[in-house]
Amino acid sequence: MRCPICQNTTKVTNSRGADQGKAIRRRRLCVSCKRRFTTYERIELLGLDVEKRNGAREPYYRHKLELGIRKALEKRPFTEDQFQKLVSSVENEIFNLEKDTIGSDQIGKIVLSHLKEFDKVAYIRFASVYRNFRSPRAFEREAQKLEQQTTKSS
Numbered sequence: 001m002r003c004p005i006c007q008n009t010t011k012v013t014n015s016r017g018a019d020q021g022k023a024i025r026r027r028r029l030c031v032s033c034k035r036r037f038t039t040y041e042r043i044e045l046l047g048l049d050v051e052k053r054n055g056a057r058e059p060y061y062r063h064k065l066e067l068g069i070r071k072a073l074e075k076r077p078f079t080e081d082q083f084q085k086l087v088s089s090v091e092n093e094i095f096n097l098e099k100d101t102i103g104s105d106q107i108g109k110i111v112l113s114h115l116k117e118f119d120k121v122a123y124i125r126f127a128s129v130y131r132n133f134r135s136p137r138a139f140e141r142e143a144q145k146l147e148q149q150t151t152k153s154s
């Protein structure tokens, strides 16, 4: 940290806990002008809110993400280890956006991109919920599209 007076480098002369362990207080000394001052290091919790389609907000919870993905994977073959890795990779992508608020739509999009590789059936199930298909025909079209893609790539 730089000296607020002369902008030179400072050195820490003393560190100790403050505010019942919620902060660290450091005594600093400017190497140039010899002024002394104090800095506080505090924890800033990185809170993430999820904004739903109706505009309501709620804190992000990993278990809610798990719930949605698990539902799509019902009766599909996967190990708990694979599942946790899948959820973590989705979660990493969410946190890497470094946002305070993320739309549930955007989370859905990220889940879909990961599910596509993980399990095609779960992908279609999740997509049908995510895209809020109103008619079975829309769902059919999506399934067909996927079928064509799978045939092409194999």
Ligand SMILES: [Zn+2]
Pocket (backbone or CB within 6 Å): 003, 004, 005, 006, 007, 008, 030, 031, 032, 033, 034, 035
């Ligand atoms: Zn200074």
